[in-house]
Amino acid sequence: MSGRRRRILVLEAGSRIYKEPIVRSLHELSDVDLYFASGLTSTIPIEWVKPYSSGLIVFSYNDDSLYTALDRFCIEKAMRFDGILTYVEPSVHVANELQRRLGLPVISARRGKSLRNKWQMRRLLQAAGVRQPTFIGVSSIKELRAATKTARFPVVVKPTEMMASLGVALVRNHLQLEEAFHRALDADFWDEDLRTLYGDIAKEVLIEEYIQGPEYSVETVVSDGRPHLLGITKKYSSASGRFDEVAHRFPAHDLSQNDVRKISALVEASHGALEFKNTLTHTELRMRDGVPILMEINCRLAGGLISTLIERSLGVNIGTILAATATGQPVDIPRKTGSAHEIRFFNSSIDGMVVSIPPPPPPRANLCEFISHVKPGDILFRNGLTGVSRLGHAIHCVGGPNSPTDASLRRLESSFLVKPAICFRSIPKTRDRLALFVAGEEDLPALTQIEQACWPERQATTPKTTLERIRANEQSTLIAYSLSSGLPLASLVGVPLKEFNALRVQKWDHYASLAINEKHLARAREAKNVYVISISSVPTAPRGTGSAFLMAALDWYQKQGKIQVAYTIRIPNFSKHFKQGVNIDEYYDGLRHGRYREDIYQLAVRHAGGTPCGIVSEYYDDPDSLNCGITVSHKLG
Structure with missing residues (x-):
């Protein structure tokens, strides 16, 4: 690759609000040409990537058209790709298989759904002795009833192959358990229809022990099989029992050096069990009595704009790291940490119509970004799945006289007016x-x-x-x-x-x-x-x-x-x-x-x-x- 531009294929562009900062960081690299492939164009718009893209491949996940379309594209362009990456959860195992077929650096030495199916991951981690909640997996109401006759509540119910906390619920009795099971079994984003488009999202449900304690995520770079910590994020969730994310802070401010050592050991053991090779990972955990308990691992870049917090706090371009892992090149791990940054999400628990949104707050030195995710007339709907809808977010530098207060951010959230639907x-x-x-x-x-x-x-x-x-x-x-x-x-x-x-x-x-x-x-x-x-x-x-x-x-x-x-x-x-x-x-x-x-x-x-x-x-x-x-x-x- 020396002396020429690296050609990187991004499998699924994703939502513009959350993914454009990542794509922009990749596009800013002077030696990278970006290409995109998507099997979701019928429900997820991809037009927004055109200013960043050197080419687009459209295919279907329900057959082998990805490989056919990719071969045809490369022949027509007389080119080959140097790396493939994805930051969209359901596409991880597809990207890994595509990397293998093309002889490119892979996400993991493992194949198939063990890269993203939470039940399969749990069993691999259990065999490796990694600390995690007790769990059972079921795919029918009969299995659920048989497996939970003596269940100790509360428990957490979640789909084995969904994302963004969709269908995840804290359950306190058997009646709630069956209701949550049915929601999780078919959980999907109603306007994206992922189950139909991917065709292989498992209809399984995971029942887990509920772990109490502060929540964190570990952002890790894996290069040639070796994990390197970028940092640890403090996660804040709502008290509703639906695990809705309210805020992230990077880096976390309330962990001791001993805590970080324990967390690093957990990450190394879990990454070894899953045989990660070249990727960024997002590992979620809770600290219980000073001991880290692994909640789940995603072998892709963190969502929820955590990558933006990393860039602002470490002074790096996340695209540089993504491009290096995708092409199997050495990664320069940043060692210095600047000011901590926090993202606050503005949420609504109401299904209905957005009537008005607040104007952008007046400029202040430590408020880096305010973006509304909605506009007047937008309709919020969660398809019967409890939780919240995102209205917008603000990113700010933590500390200092010009930082927004918690009260001012709450006022900003309350300024979004939503009319409930009948x-x-x-x-x-x-x-x-x-x-x-x-x-x-x-x-x-x-x-x-x-x-x-x-x-x-x-x-x-x-x-x-x-x-x-x-x-x-x-x-x-x-x-x-x-x-x-x-x-x-x-x-x-x-x-x-x-x-x-x-x-x-x-x-x-x-x-x-x-x-x-x-x-x-x-x-x-x-x-x-x-x-x-x-x-x-x-x-x-x-x-x-x-x-x-x-x-x-x-x-x-x-x-x-x-x-x-x-x-x-x-x-x-x-x-x-x-x-x-x-x-x-x-x-x-x-x-x-x-x-x-x-x-x-x-x-x-x-x-x-x-x-x-x-x-x-x-x-x-x-x-x-x-x-x-x-x-x-x-x-x-």
Whole structure:
């Protein structure tokens, strides 16, 4: 390689927020050309790497297309790679096998899943006598029940092959244990679909002894089989029992020299057991009564922007170390430590929509970085897995008069405003979900967009009139957004009947009187009844959106203690039957007995369980239905 640039292939670019600093450090090296390969492009955007990339290879993990695509790429470019690296956990064993096939420096002398499957790692470490929690692995509820009859709680439940604490839970009894098992067994990032794309993520669950004590991670460089400590990170987690990371500090400040010696010995023994050769590793441990207990090892660079803390504290370029290990070259291990640095994560335990984010704090010498991970309108969703969603982070130098205080960082976190969702509901036959909210003023543009798309004849629909309606009928308007795109899909205006007179805003009372059957109108002030005067889904919404939206709305009204929801539906197919001599009473009877079909009637009555309650003869102006409608009622309680 002497005299020419090193060509390094990065297997999976990863999330831009967390991985761009690493890629940038590699790109800054004057003698390195970066290439990228990805099998996750359908769910994880890779466009952000283009300014750093000399070439991109797209493949599938579910066949041998990686090797075929790589061979074709090298032939077309008349080149070969000098090193391969990955910092994405599920790709570690793939990178190791690819290195072996190409005759390049390998991550480990071992092959297969023992590089990342926590259960396999535990057994190897157990055989080597490494101190770690007691553990069992299971893959079915039957195995779980048999293996934990005499379990001593609390225990920790985790997937054997996931990452970022996804699906990890502290469990205190058998009831919680089975619930946590099912969550961990299928744990995945809903918008990344890693289990499908990788195809080989094990459906196994690890049950571990719970170890109490302060938590640390050891950042290590392995060069030609020899581990060299870069430093030890102090880890701070939430008290929720979900092991959500709150902050990291590098280097740790509360370990004695004797503690460091014990930790170094643990790292050396564990790395030897797993036969690491050329890689960076991230070893997590807890100190119990002065003894380090190994929690897990990741044979790749630490996540959570710990690499940025290392760079700032040690004054190194992490890319230099990555490139050296990937290409099998000697690594210059930094020996001097500068000021400690800390990253503080801003988290939300609420599933919902980001309404506002704080402006960047005023510049101060020791606040190195403030980045929001979200923007207004983003929807936070954890796929039923408890834990938190990241809102942003701040990195600062520890100590000194200009360092931000804990109180100031907490104020910054509390400045992120998140509106809770009513619920999330899958749209049939799609990967998408609806996020359902009680509409507020922040939803005005979206509501206006929906109504103008669905009701172009209603010229009076403007943000002003929509705002008046919301203020007049608090919690009466619901709105649904697409979880995958964040775009508004549907809205519903429900009239709390005790507030019926408040509809006298911009002639909405007139519309309501047309949309609601007269005998229902007579009960307009009954508090536990709700009448829906408008339900709309945009023309571009996926098929099945209306059904999912209506069912979610009915569920919510029931939880609010309502006993009846009613609305009038259009019957757009009536016109053509009317021309053939069918009158409205015959058509209504035919709908009820299945002789005629209206999609919205099928949705309201057949799918959502509504009861047809009669005909409204002068419904809202609709030529296709000849101004007729059918009132449908849902009894909820």
